[in-house]
Amino acid sequence: MGKHLDTVTGLxxxxxxxxxxxxxxxxxxxxxxxxxGARLLPLLLTILLAILSISLLIQGLIRRRTxxxxxxxxxxxxxxxxxxxxxxxVLLVLYLLALDPLGFLxxxxxxxxxxxxxxxxxxxxxxxxxxxxxxxIYLIFSLLFQVPLPTGSLLE
Amino acid sequence: MFGEIDFLSFYMAGIARTFQPDVLFFLVLGxxxxxxxxxxxxxxxxxxxAILTPFTYKMSTEASLALLLGVYCGxxxxxxxxxxxxxxxxxxxxxxxxxxxxxxxRKGEAGRAIGLATVASFIGGLLSIxxxxxxxxxxxxxxxxxxxxxxxxxxxxxxxxxxxxxxGTMLKxxxxxxxxxxxxxxxxxxxxxxxRFTFESTYLLGGLPLIPxxxxxxxxxxxxxxxxxxxxxxxxxxxxxxxxxSLREIVGLFGTLVRGSAIGIFIGAVPAAGGSIAAIIxxxxxxxxSSHPETFGQGEPRGIAAPESANNATTGGALIPMxxxxxPGDLVTALLIGAxxxxxxxxxxxxFKDHPEVISSVIISLFLSNWVFLAxxxxxxxxxxxxxxxxxxxxxxxxxxxxxxxxxxxxxSITDVWVYLCGGLLGFILTKVEIPVSPLVIGFxxxxxxxxxxxxxxxxxxxxxLGFFTRPIAAVFLLLTVLLMVAPYLAEKLFRSRLxxxxxxx
Numbered sequence: 001m002g003k004h005l006d007t008v009t010g011l012x013x014x015x016x017x018x019x020x021x022x023x024x025x026x027x028x029x030x031x032x033x034x035x036x037g038a039r040l041l042p043l044l045l046t047i048l049l050a051i052l053s054i055s056l057l058i059q060g061l062i063r064r065r066t067x068x069x070x071x072x073x074x075x076x077x078x079x080x081x082x083x084x085x086x087x088x089x090v091l092l093v094l095y096l097l098a099l100d101p102l103g104f105l106x107x108x109x110x111x112x113x114x115x116x117x118x119x120x121x122x123x124x125x126x127x128x129x130x131x132x133x134x135x136x137i138y139l140i141f142s143l144l145f146q147v148p149l150p151t152g153s154l155l156e
Numbered sequence: 157m158f159g160e161i162d163f164l165s166f167y168m169a170g171i172a173r174t175f176q177p178d179v180l181f182f183l184v185l186g187x188x189x190x191x192x193x194x195x196x197x198x199x200x201x202x203x204x205x206a207i208l209t210p211f212t213y214k215m216s217t218e219a220s221l222a223l224l225l226g227v228y229c230g231x232x233x234x235x236x237x238x239x240x241x242x243x244x245x246x247x248x249x250x251x252x253x254x255x256x257x258x259x260x261x262r263k264g265e266a267g268r269a270i271g272l273a274t275v276a277s278f279i280g281g282l283l284s285i286x287x288x289x290x291x292x293x294x295x296x297x298x299x300x301x302x303x304x305x306x307x308x309x310x311x312x313x314x315x316x317x318x319x320x321x322x323x324g325t326m327l328k329x330x331x332x333x334x335x336x337x338x339x340x341x342x343x344x345x346x347x348x349x350x351x352r353f354t355f356e357s358t359y360l361l362g363g364l365p366l367i368p369x370x371x372x373x374x375x376x377x378x379x380x381x382x383x384x385x386x387x388x389x390x391x392x393x394x395x396x397x398x399x400x401x402s403l404r405e406i407v408g409l410f411g412t413l414v415r416g417s418a419i420g421i422f423i424g425a426v427p428a429a430g431g432s433i434a435a436i437i438x439x440x441x442x443x444x445x446s447s448h449p450e451t452f453g454q455g456e457p458r459g460i461a462a463p464e465s466a467n468n469a470t471t472g473g474a475l476i477p478m479x480x481x482x483x484p485g486d487l488v489t490a491l492l493i494g495a496x497x498x499x500x501x502x503x504x505x506x507x508f509k510d511h512p513e514v515i516s517s518v519i520i521s522l523f524l525s526n527w528v529f530l531a532x533x534x535x536x537x538x539x540x541x542x543x544x545x546x547x548x549x550x551x552x553x554x555x556x557x558x559x560x561x562x563x564x565x566x567x568x569s570i571t572d573v574w575v576y577l578c579g580g581l582l583g584f585i586l587t588k589v590e591i592p593v594s595p596l597v598i599g600f601x602x603x604x605x606x607x608x609x610x611x612x613x614x615x616x617x618x619x620x621x622l623g624f625f626t627r628p629i630a631a632v633f634l635l636l637t638v639l640l641m642v643a644p645y646l647a648e649k650l651f652r653s654r655l656x657x658x659x660x661x662x
Contacts, residue, residue, distance in 0.1 A: 038345035085380040119549040
């Protein structure tokens with residue numbers, strides 16, 4: 001995959017430019033009085049993006065990549081190690097969905113505890129941090145800053 | 157105007173108003189809060205000032221300003237701490253500090269990096285205050301002459317600089333920047349009110365919100381990246397020693413610091429250009445003139461000194477147009493104007509004439525705040541850093557939690573947090589395919605401005621694109637942009653023909 005990274009990325013981006021162009025082409029062209037309307041700059045950018053993406057694609061095809069250009073060690077694109085980030089994303093989604101019905105004070109400790117467990121903590125530390133941190137955040141934001149945090153609509 | 161003001165009595169009045177117990181207390185408190193807000197990704201000076209402004213109703217004018225200015229200064233510095241320790245810019249002005257600060261920390265020199273950032277920030281801030289104090293009239297008058305063409309050219313140049321200095325090829329940097337610019341066009345078109353990319357959503361009519369996007373792209377993506385790695389791999393630096401840089405090291409960086417400060421003061425004074433742009437340009441300049449540009453990105457001290465002096469120098473610089481003309485230098489100064497209005501004061505030339513003691517108090521408060529964060533940074537960075545040296549699980553969870561709640565608190569909007577989540581996914585994916593993320597964020601921030609200037613310029617020139625080149629300053633910057641884009645390819649062509657015999661089968 002590493003060898004074809006630029007190629008695939010270039011291809012995806014070309015596709016993306018195409019989709020964006022499809023949306024942008026219907027924007028109204030304006031007059032000089034309106035600074036040429038809503039269409040001009042997005043259109044220019046989309047075209048530029050398409051050109052750059054094709055360049056990337058070609059670059060990927062010509063140069064068979066031998067290594068990474070970054071200082072960081074980059075892990076392969078797909079693999080089992082993506083499991084934890086994926087789980088975190090799912091957890092965040094669930095948390096956001098649960099915030100309104102359950103409210104901040106219930107959803108947050110649960111969220112934090114599960115996240116800690118997923119990251120490898122034991123039940124005790126997770127519970128400790130989950131609850132104490134929720135309380136801490138609640139005090140700071142809700143009482144000190146007076147930011148209203150979601151209250152459970154299910155419970156009202 | 158300045159000829160009529162007696163400098164001595166001007167500053168004596170300011171000192172008298174500032175050295176009051178309540179003003180000094182709120183100054184220190186504000187700076188402390190500022191550093192904390194700066195360190196924590198997702199919280200920034202903007203949020204801090206916005207949240208604190210309502211509390212200043214009951215405070216004296218000078219105390220309110222001291223508090224808010226303290227937050228302003230402290231956060232610009234504080235962002236560097238997390239940038240250095242965990243590769244997440246605590247505030248957007250630390251966006252370049254990650255490039256060399258983090259590698260330096262990974263080499264075990266976190267203390268040195270923080271010390272450099274602290275002193276650089278301090279010097280940048282201090283120099284900018286002198287500039288504010290003495291150059292305010294001159295710089296403000298010149299900046300007034302700028303028209304849309306100049307603003308457009310400068311912002312396009314700024315974006316190209318970022319694409320140039322970011323990791324990866326210029327091509328990828330530009331791609332990233334363009335995606336950011338396109339994302340900025342989500343929402344209602346400013347001139348014709350035509351909804352673009354809104355897909356029937358009322359939320360998107362207002363455009364994608366900046367801070368949730370930025371926190372997601374930097375913060376959540378970093379959480380995901382950290383979570384991806386083996387728990388035993390320690391990406392966090394735990395030992396911070398030797399924070400105070402040696403005098404020799406500082407003297408060695410003298411040129412960098414002065415250059416960075418100068419850039420910061422100038423950029424800060426240009427309305428709507430702020431700490432992040434100054435940091436970017438300063439970094440680019442420093443890298444460009446260096447005899448060893450390849451050291452940048454690997455832990456080069458100049459890579460920290462340049463952006464950090466520049467971003468703090470924008471604090472003084474941004475106050476120049478704000479105090480003399482009432483034009484906000486950036487989002488934060490816009491909020492500061494709001495704070496002044498609450499107390500019945502309207503910034504501008506009249507304020508200089510009628511209430512010079514307020515202006516001088518502002519200058520002195522800013523001056524003192526720099527000393528305060530210098531002390532915090534050199535003596536207490538360890539304690540602020542402790543926020544970040546917790547066990548990885550705890551740290552990730554805390555960053556996740558604070559950034560989520562911080563994002564929510566901006567507008568009480570869960571939708572904002574969805575933006576945060578998507579931003580994180582985007583940032584994560586981009587890093588995976590080795591496209592730099594900073595140009596995207598900068599393109600997004602500058603997008604509305606770029607478009608606004610572009611269209612204003614076209615309106616002024618009746619639709620004639622050559623209008624951009626008839627104004628000398630604009631033409632110069634556009635030329636520089638083109639040069640910047642072409643230079644890497646020219647250089648590569650030159651080197652390739654020389655290296656061909658040396659590479660074995662490409």
